[in-house]
Amino acid sequence: MYINGKACISHQNSVEEDFFIEQAALSSNPLAKAQEPLYKNYISSTLLRRMSHGVKMGATAATISLQKAGAETVDAVITGTGLGCFEDTDVFLRELITNQEQTLSPTAFIQSTHNTIAGQIALIFKCHGYNLTYTQQGHSFENALFDAHLFLKENEQAKVLVGGVDEITDSYGQLFEAEEAFKKNKVALGEGAVFFVLSNTKTVNTKAKVEGISMFLYSKEIEWQKKITDFLKETNTTISEIDVILSGNYKKEDVLNEELEKIAPLANIVSFKKWCGEYFTASSFALWLAALIIEQQKIPQQIKTVSVKKVLVVNQYQYSECSFILISAC
Amino acid sequence: MVFVTGIGIVSAIGKNANETLSSLKELRTGIGAIKQLHTVHKSTMVAGEVKLSNEELTCFLKTKSYDRTTLLSLMAAQEALQQANIKTNSGHKTGFVSASSVGGMCRSEKEYQNFIEGKPYTRFIDTHYTGVHAQEVAKHFGITDYVTTISTACSSSANAIMLGARLIKNKILDRVVVGGADALCCFTLNGFNSLMILDKEWCKPFDHNRRGLNLGEGAAYLVLESEEVVMQENKKTLAVISGYGNANDAYHQTASSPQGVGATRAMQQALVSAKLQPKDIRYINAHGTGTANNDLSEATAIKNVFGESIPKFSSTKSYTGHTLAAAASIEAVVSILSMKEKSIFPNLNCIEPMQETNLFPETTLQHNQELTHVLSNSFGFGGNCSSLIFSKK
Incomplete structure (x- = not known):
């Protein structure tokens, strides 16, 4: 699957990709809220009025990635969201409780369903094709990416828009106990929206392709070495070919990076959650960053230039959902 | 298969x-x-x-x-x-x-x-x-x-x-x-x-x-x-999933388009993927929620796909209520039971046909129906429309 367009809204100024690679900064607040672009540059104000910030982020990232791919529309829209539209869920729940189930406005309820983002994208770009939303916590984006892979096998000429979106609110931060988690682990709770336009055909702008994806659940007995080697074998790659590993380690004293250093002593191991925070679809941020590193041949906050052909994303969400995504230069 | x-x-x-x-x-x-x-x-x-x-x-x-x-x-x-x-x-x-x-x-x-x-x-x-x-x-x-x-x-x-x-x-x-x-x-x-x-x-x-x-x-x-x-494993089988279609209405966040664009596409795609003609479908387990908007949009879409030869259809939501995300799988089970029993379970509480389309569901229990291919529809907020076809093995 070739990445023909990509866009990322995150805690960083990632819409401007050059700026991000030069200026990426640590998140220093328990809630790593997104730096949101000027939405009215991308979405009509009539639509914007009803949208929660998660839907705005999603629709905007989708719009930019289509622009970058030079595509007017796509054949399929596949999204992943672990939390769904929590902002509107919270609004409707509060109103329901406060008004004791009487005289409620339907707006927040309408916008609260998990497929709101994919539905709005279909509406904006008149995509009557395949449309799906996955909600499997820390595997939501991976499920969407895997479906894109299946869809492109079944429809070889197709263009697929695939993305991961999660929004945070102050309520969610409290419910997740983000402050306590930040004190303990030094990683903030994050949010963001990342979209890719994928197809089997390379365009003039194509710099990277997705080689493989694998999902599994965490257990203490995981043999990372075997897991990674088996995965790479499926994509005809050896560990020595991996130039960069983007690691989704979470706790400060995490063992994941130590393991990775042992397995791939020659690779640059870079933890990515210090930039985007921890969230269900943070792996979509990592895939965007992997593609950016290949494109720019630069790693954020590292002065030395590198030659990067292959990047492996190793993610774990809260020691539950784990995944590998391999991408390479093309 | x-x-x-x-x-x-x-x-x-x-x-x-x-x-x-x-x-x-x-x-x-x-x-x-x-x-x-x-x-x-x-x-x-x-x-x-x-x-x-x-x-x-x-x-x-x-x-x-x-x-x-x-x-x-x-x-x-x-x-x-x-x-x-x-x-x-x-x-x-x-x-x-x-x-x-x-x-x-x-x-x-x-x-x-x-x-x-x-x-x-x-x-x-x-x-x-x-x-x-x-x-x-x-x-x-x-x-x-x-x-x-x-x-x-x-x-x-x-x-x-x-x-x-x-x-x-x-x-x-x-x-x-x-x-x-x-x-x-x-x-x-x-x-x-x-x-x-x-x-x-x-x-x-x-x-x-x-x-x-x-x-x-x-x-x-x-x-x-x-x-x-x-x-x-020489297993006993109940049915075959022979076709499916997924399309988006791209009309409105909650309402279905009056022309039933997404629904029409979903049904047509399901027929194409099953390599079947509209005339092969013997029964439609409709989405049929009972709202003014859905039933008219769905009936219009059924007319778009089946023309004048509309298969027998009913909505079994009159028994179960609308079970939202579970509705399609509940109705898939009902469809398979229909095939197995050679029966069409009627749509309850329907008395007067919709004037706009004049389509009328089955309102009495139908026996001895050779239901070789059954279509089941499910539509949702966000314009999400899906159709499935179950066939006799």
Whole structure:
């Protein structure tokens, strides 16, 4: 699957990709809220009025990635969201409780369903094709990416828009106990929206392709070495070919990076959650960053230039959902 | 080919497939006064509730205490796996593809008042997420090769069935349990009420004087297996998933287009993928929610696809209520039961045809029907439209 367009809204100024690679900064607040672009540059104000910030982020990232791919529309829209539209869920729940189930406005309820983002994208770009939303916590984006892979096998000429979106609110931060988690682990709770336009055909702008994806659940007995080697074998790659590993380690004293250093002593191991925070679809941020590193041949906050052909994303969400995504230069 | 080798269902009309069949044959609706859910609307609204409390479900399943969505999911998945005579760790690559729109909301909404009032509450966010039930149920049955949850509002479990069939066709899995679960909760009841699309009496799908839908709850799952596994294990099969279509209406966040664009596309795609002609379809289990908008849009789409030769059709939501993300899998089980029984279960409460289309559903029980191919429709918010075709093996 070739990445023909990509866009990322995150805690960083990632819409401007050059700026991000030069200026990426640590998140220093328990809630790593997104730096949101000027939405009215991308979405009509009539639509914007009803949208929660998660839907705005999603629709905007989708719009930019289509622009970058030079595509007017796509054949399929596949999204992943672990939390769904929590902002509107919270609004409707509060109103329901406060008004004791009487005289409620339907707006927040309408916008609260998990497929709101994919539905709005279909509406904006008149995509009557395949449309799906996955909600499997820390595997939501991976499920969407895997479906894109299946869809492109079944429809070889197709263009697929695939993305991961999660929004945070102050309520969610409290419910997740983000402050306590930040004190303990030094990683903030994050949010963001990342979209890719994928197809089997390379365009003039194509710099990277997705080689493989694998999902599994965490257990203490995981043999990372075997897991990674088996995965790479499926994509005809050896560990020595991996130039960069983007690691989704979470706790400060995490063992994941130590393991990775042992397995791939020659690779640059870079933890990515210090930039985007921890969230269900943070792996979509990592895939965007992997593609950016290949494109720019630069790693954020590292002065030395590198030659990067292959990047492996190793993610774990809260020691539950784990995944590998391999991408390479093309 | 992708075979169905097991079915499991729990809804307002029964806690298993046998009870469901009896209710359908006896034209007995499960929609009535609200007894399980704590809501101020108890005395003024009706719903299709599962007639067991959480305690009774937990006791029946001999399990630890889960939220209601997970309990319903577990119950239906267990029946499906038992019928398919599945032993886990059989060496076959096995998946669980579920669907839900509310997930753990049925528990979250009870704790939320304390949370917003700053009073102590039990941490509920970890069970709030839509995919938690799938992870728990998959773990319960030792299913690890592929586990996911789809949430496309009221078409969710149609997409779960479709994904399961695609995973088998693409040889990613050998067998997969597919379906969906949703518990009735105040969040959805009040949401649909605020949209003013709930009928306070029994819903009347496809009737000229229809006034809205009744909500329901439940879960249903199918066990899908590859041809290789079926041959190898000499398995009894119930049906074949022969076609599927997924399209987006791209018209409005909640309303369906008057031309039924998405629905038409979904049905047409399902026919193409099944390599069938419209005339091959013997029965349509319609989405038929009972709202003014859906039934007219769906009837228009059916006319677009089938022209003047409209197959017999009915909406069985008049028995179960609209079970949201579980609706498509519940209706898939009903469709398979129809094929097996050679019967069309009638649409209840429909008296007067819709003037605009003059389409009229079956209103009496039809016997001796050779239902070789059955189409089932499911449409949802966000423009998500899906159609499935079940065929005799």
